[in-house]
Amino acid sequence: MKLNLSSGKVDMSHGSGGRAMTNLIQALFVKYLDNDILRQGNDGASFDMPIDMGADRMVMATDGHVISPLFFPGGDIGSLAVHGTVNDVAMMGAKPLYLAAGFILEEGFPLTDLESIVASMASAASAAGVAIVTGDTKVVEKGKGDGVFITTTGVGVVAEGVNVSGDRAQAGDVVLISGSMGDHGIAILSKREHLEFDTAIESDSAALNGLVADMIGAAPQIHCLRDPTRGGLATTLNELAAQSGVGMQLNESAIPVKRQVAAACELLGIDPLYVANEGKLIAICAEEDTVNLLGVMRGHPLGRDAAVIGRVLEDRHHLVQMQTRLGGQRLVDWLVGEQLPRIC
């Protein structure tokens, strides 16, 4: 039976392991994600060790993607599933090579939407220079999923001499970010049911491996890299401070936040430092590498607004503190629960 991509829907047979599932895989996944390894048609991917790349270690990361709405300004769950895992691998200082993708589809999900999602994954993977080499498909009954869930797993290689890790920040280091905070979370929030508001803000969802490659090329001794996704900049910096056993002092005026994002946050009573990003990174490096690194970041399209936002200090309480725009001093704490709009 031929797959009807224009008006067909996911049904239970697409997850049964039979012909319908093979049809779906061939007509959709292989069609869009085609490459030599995937085409082998095995249950797993087999590839050569990338020893010619001067690689010292390998990195593996996995990330499950559930998002509502599935399509949002600046991306969709497909591109996000690629970017999320590519970035997790890249934040280890690695060059991402291959991805595996697991799909959980809800019965009744329109195939045309699934096609858009897979096409978007294909173009995101191709832009990031990674191949999706193996995957899995399951179907759950209607009401037991939320359209589509995608889990991606990535592997990458780390060049010799690179040692990026969240526990390497030390007193005296400098904290940099690659651009404006809060774009992704506000773009998503603006489309949530009951909270719809008009904004031109798009998600910043992007693969950061190109930026990271440039940064590592210029300063292979970078101490920490991390992408401030859920929990935002504030929570990610607290993670790094706790992991490294240090404190931090930030300067609020130096943290770029787009005007529209700042306005939406004012309206909703939330703090942009706690809003998710999907295409930004935090870098922590020794002071002597700062100028070099900042220059390289600003020279890359995804780091044009890069900025030095603070310093690492000795602090046995591992607190992240900040000089506010007003000139006062405050703590920047972990996110508690999730950010909820305030009454007044």
Add this chain to the structure above:
Amino acid sequence: MKYVDEFRDQRQARAIAAAIAREAKGERHYRVMEFCGGHTHAIFRYGVQGLMPGNVEFVHGPGCPVCVLPVGRLDEAMQMVERHDVILCTYGDMMRVPGGKRRSLMQVKADGADIRMVYSTQDALKVARENPERQVVFFAIGFETTTPPTAVAMKQAQAEGLRNFSVFCNHVLTPPALGAILNAETPIDVDAFLGPSHVSTVIGSSAYEPFAEKYRKPIVIAGFEPLDVMQSTLMVIRLLNEGRLNLVENEYTRAVTREGNAKAQALVHEVFEPRDSFEWRGLGLIPESALQIRAGFSGFDAERRFPVQAQPVTEAKGCACPEILRGQKKPLDCKLFGTVCTPENPMGSCMVSSEGACAAYWSYGRHCHDQSLRAAR
């Protein structure tokens, strides 16, 4: 951002801080209560206290609507949704507050109840229109600022003949709370007040004149931006220095008038009337301190439509919230603070909302605690 950045400007802040340091007399201490959670939030989020000289101290008031809502009322909202199978629409910051059995609306939702977070009363009306076969209850809380939108929604529901919409009314009134604090058995150790900003846009600055007059503590209506708070503090210091203690002044002139918003007041009066008495978490029963729905709108009164009765709740032992809400203690004086009581696991009302004094201390000011401990050692 226009109309926001101007009120967070560092140069202006330095200038006002310098004026306060110059005019605050070295030989005396100034204790200023900021009434609203919005002020408390601004003071901590922007680090305003650190810009003040050592003898100017902020004392945090009870103006946090989530903090003062008694647990019993939250339990009753949960009963409405669990026993009567209604859709409960609520503002976001009520979602995490633990009820009598330490369950929050978020947990009740996770257990299968239909609870929707809304951003305005209009969103709640929309839910009612879209679900004609279900009963929809709006969990109305807040001071005079949020009351007019609730009144508007009820009038709209009446005009549209929307029979599946009702309101669980918990709106409270600011002046009786101020009166209760000033009239407390233990006299309050505060020299002056920063008065509510958004509330005053509705009720006007004149509402506070009897209190300044009677208790001889000046009140300056203060906006919620950090420069508003600082400028108002300077105004308070001047009033205290000049001995003009029975005055109400208005710093927030861009929004507040002496008379307030007559149209909003009339609207509220048409739909609501004072309750004989209402319990405030931390402050106890205060006569005529809250509103109930008038008989003419009884069809939209969730309390009449869905009978509920909460069990009495005893507050956590050792919790200093009552004293903190009256300005008699600071969060650091409470032995539960930061040990068993944190924003993840709040025991008392001041820790439940981000605008409560304890939550603000914990989230924004813990470093001061550590530094003061270090200094003490």
